[in-house]
Amino acid sequence: MTSLAGDPSPADIAKGFAQGREESLAAAYRRWSRLVFTLAIRALGNSDDAEDVTQQVFVSAWRGRQTFDPAAGPLGSWLTGIARHRIADRLEARSRDRRNAAAVGENMAAQPVAAVDDQLVDRVLLADELDRIDEPRRTILRMAFYEDQSYPQIADRLDLPLGTVKSHARRGLLQLRDRLKEVDDDAS
Missing domain, CATH: 1.10.1740.10 (RNA polymerase sigma factor, region 2, helix turn helix motif)
Known part of the structure; x- marks a missing residue:
């Protein structure tokens, strides 16, 4: 009908x-x-x-x-x-x-002003390094940290399996850690 x-x-x-x-x-x-x-x-x-x-x-x-x-x-x-x-x-x-x-x-x-400046530098550095991570890891990490989304919510929004989201998040964090370590080594 x-x-x-x-x-x-x-x-x-x-x-x-x-x-x-x-x-x-x-x-x-x-x-x-x-x-x-x-x-x-x-x-x-x-x-x-x-x-x-x-x-x-x-x-x-x-x-x-x-x-x-x-x-x-x-x-x-x-x-x-x-x-x-x-x-x-x-x-x-x-x-x-x-x-x-x-x-x-x-x-x-x-917090004292000097501590705020250090934190601001750290946040800018972190945001810059996050921009250098490949997709979809960058989006997943941004959703997790900036939007406070859980992995199941991210999986739902991105139409990805939960395990894939978790794997990308883990690899993205490892990649971010390695990049930040290189920046810290270069600054020393």
Whole structure:
């Protein structure tokens, strides 16, 4: 059964989605992405974050499609539930970032100016050396340290297996350690 516009009905989309048909994912996105985006923009107040959340919802839904049962409820409701979780995750990340920034601010205010200058030099050096690491290691390390993402979150966002993310992180840290050791040896 199809609608007047030629798109499949919500029930047909849900059935195809559960069966893993990619055209049903596309139809689900056309039908419910505006709803997900609207929920995200209202909760987050930022269109970039809302777009990211919308993408994450559909990626998560597709990856977890085996848990969707069309007989248990509508696909739109299931997607809305995933959206609520992704929005809550983004709000928690913002809260964590504010706490971290406040803690850094308090720490910076408590340290003497000379120590801050040394730390600034170290951070700039670290950022420069991080830029020299090959992809995807650079992105994985940045997400882990600058965005405070866990390895499972990074794997999810980059669509990589968890073991691959861990391996890249380990090798990237070893590479970074070796590069920093060379810089330290050159400075001596």
